[in-house]
Amino acid sequence: MRVSLDFDLATPEPPPQASVDAAVKLLQSGYLFRYGEMGGEGNEAALLEVEFAAMLGAKYCIGVNSGGSAIFLALKAAGVQPGDAVLLNAFTLAPVPGALQHLGAVPVLVEIDERLVIDLDDLRHKAEGSGAKYLLMSHMRGHIADMDAVRALCTELGITMIEDCAHTMGATWNGVQTGRFGIAGAFSSQSYKQFNTGEGGLIVTDDPDLAARAILMSGSYMLWPQHEAAPPPEVFARWTAQCANHSMRMSALVAAILRPQLPLLGARNTRWRALHDRIAAQLVHQHIRLPRRPAAEGYTPTSLQFFVRGLTRAQIDALITDSTAHGVPIKFFGGDQPVGFTSRSPHWGYIDTGQQVERSEAILSTLCDIRLPLGLSDAQADTLAKVVLQSLQKVTPA
Ligand SMILES: Cc1ncc(COP(=O)(O)O)c(C=O)c1O
Numbered sequence: 001m002r003v004s005l006d007f008d009l010a011t012p013e014p015p016p017q018a019s020v021d022a023a024v025k026l027l028q029s030g031y032l033f034r035y036g037e038m039g040g041e042g043n044e045a046a047l048l049e050v051e052f053a054a055m056l057g058a059k060y061c062i063g064v065n066s067g068g069s070a071i072f073l074a075l076k077a078a079g080v081q082p083g084d085a086v087l088l089n090a091f092t093l094a095p096v097p098g099a100l101q102h103l104g105a106v107p108v109l110v111e112i113d114e115r116l117v118i119d120l121d122d123l124r125h126k127a128e129g130s131g132a133k134y135l136l137m138s139h140m141r142g143h144i145a146d147m148d149a150v151r152a153l154c155t156e157l158g159i160t161m162i163e164d165c166a167h168t169m170g171a172t173w174n175g176v177q178t179g180r181f182g183i184a185g186a187f188s189s190q191s192y193k194q195f196n197t198g199e200g201g202l203i204v205t206d207d208p209d210l211a212a213r214a215i216l217m218s219g220s221y222m223l224w225p226q227h228e229a230a231p232p233p234e235v236f237a238r239w240t241a242q243c244a245n246h247s248m249r250m251s252a253l254v255a256a257i258l259r260p261q262l263p264l265l266g267a268r269n270t271r272w273r274a275l276h277d278r279i280a281a282q283l284v285h286q287h288i289r290l291p292r293r294p295a296a297e298g299y300t301p302t303s304l305q306f307f308v309r310g311l312t313r314a315q316i317d318a319l320i321t322d323s324t325a326h327g328v329p330i331k332f333f334g335g336d337q338p339v340g341f342t343s344r345s346p347h348w349g350y351i352d353t354g355q356q357v358e359r360s361e362a363i364l365s366t367l368c369d370i371r372l373p374l375g376l377s378d379a380q381a382d383t384l385a386k387v388v389l390q391s392l393q394k395v396t397p398a
Contacts, residue, residue, distance in 0.1 A: 046228045064248045090110060109360075134160050136162050137162070160182070
């Protein structure tokens with residue numbers, strides 16, 4: 001008997017009541033802007049930065065208005081200039097090359113492997129060939145490369161690494177949290193991430209100059225002393241006249257909604273991983289293969305990826321149509337056009353890289369992706385897996 005999933009997979013996780021209460025209180029006060037001209041004591045954004053820095057074991061934290069802004073500002077504050085080459089793994093989402101375009105930087109695409117992470121041999125090859133001194137390491141869809149090896153290679157070649165942790169809040173490699181391997185980590189609290197504030201971003205770093213520059217460029221007017229997870233005034237003195245205001249700061253309202261979610265991260269990630277692994281264990285089929293997950297990868301999946309193997313393009317399209325009709329929309333990375341949170345480098349017409357990443361293209365040409373909302377019950381997760389298997393059965397009759 002055919003089954004259907006009766007649950008919208010695009011359901012975001014609502015913030016807890018404490019977020020609602022904090023937001024209402026703030027709204028009633030009117031102090032939605034993070035800085036106060038008469039002093040900003042107790043501002044939600046400054047408090048969030050202190051708490052988030054502590055959570056990551058980082059010295060400094062800067063709240064901004066989106067994950068894309070966090071990436072842009074982290075790279076700019078790390079010193080990326082227009083025309084600079086920046087290494088980037090070829091599996092990522094549009095805001096990441098978008099940040100590079102915004103910087104006027106030149107992306108150098110690095111191949112990925114079957115685990116959906118950066119290929120270390122190609123990283124060395126592209127780094128040596130291009131002379132790039134920056135790596136934007138995107139942990140796309142929560143797949144984490146051997147970060148010890150990536151870091152060692154960056155150190156060897158004098159490369160400054162910035163991590164895009166939009167999908168890896170709380171994730172680890174060998175017990176170390178993502179965002180702590182390079183000079184800075186950039187996080188997002190857009191609705192489908194581990195924390196939901198609609199929009200929001202955070203930068204963590206131990207580098208005082210990067211932190212001061214990011215704070216100034218985020219648009220702190222002359223009120224940067226109201227930051228608490230920040231370096232001392234003498235560091236700001238080096239940069240105040242040098243940094244443009246890009247007005248990307250975080251609003252106090254976003255911070256108020258985010259702070260009560262911080263203590264929920266562990267439980268949320270445990271549930272996400274249980275949901276992922278439960279479904280993955282059921283997706284056993286000759287035409288399905290899941291990316292390998294090494295023991296060192298402390299993954300925190302908010303979505304599930306699988307490859308469809310041995311199917312024609314028409315069969316893949318039929319699979320997606322049938323599965324969607326039964327309540328499980330499958331996103332596909334192999335499409336000619338970017339659709340709903342998928343894209344590949346040929347879609348980024350605004351940055352003509354002129355580079356072929358054929359191996360990555362071949363890998364992504366069979367990659368499917370399903371969102372995993374936290375509200376999904378075990379029974380619904382089982383139904384989700386059944387829908388995919390039944391749709392696959394239908395398009396590949398024996
Ligand atoms: C891999 C990746 N990096 C960065 C971002 C940017 O996040 P934001 O939407 O907060 O700008 C996203 C957004 O989904 C993403 O998927």
